[in-house]
Amino acid sequence: KQEVTQIPAALSVPEGENLVLNCSFTDSAIYNLQWFRQDPGKGLTSLLLIQSSQREQTSGRLNASLDKSSGRSTLYIAASQPGDSATYLCAVQDGNEKLTFGTGTRLTIIP
């Protein structure tokens, strides 16, 4: 059974700093990996999707990497802003479209 772990559970950093969020998974037979953000009281918003054959994806200040063999992914956020404060979740998808989510990292950017 796939298990997805995100450490740390919470992170606070001053505005302007670069930061890295970590995600690890136990079964490397994945179809893709997705990063989401969730704001309080809201649904999840997709940030980046990395196919199993890819190593990284970039969108603006966000960069996600994937090392399938070691079961790890990172989400890099450059020049953090208060608006980046949210919970970030990673999820891995198997060949049957089933997504398994991590428990998330709650990020707070301090102005």
Add this chain to the structure above:
Amino acid sequence: DAGVIQSPRHEVTEMGQEVTLRCKPISGHNSLFWYRQTMMRGLELLIYFNNNVPIDDSGMPEDRFSAKMPNASFSTLKIQPSEPRDSAVYFCASSWTDSPLHFGNGTRLTVT
């Protein structure tokens, strides 16, 4: 595009009552997922459909839970009878093959 639409946003009911949650996926998406989110267990997949057909319902907690997708633009998740431990936020999400998952804003269910 209006996104994934869920109703109601909030539902408060008494133990033993029937609860029906509704979802309208994004037009053109061929997969639909029902998730439940709690502080203790995080996001759990309950069931998902592909082309309106249930593919995997192994996450449905017990027989009190049932889900239907009568057509490509509508799905329901029903709990009968409801129990306090069913209190959670229930999310519906949809996607097209190889595309990111799009979530609705969820239904917050409270069973007293």
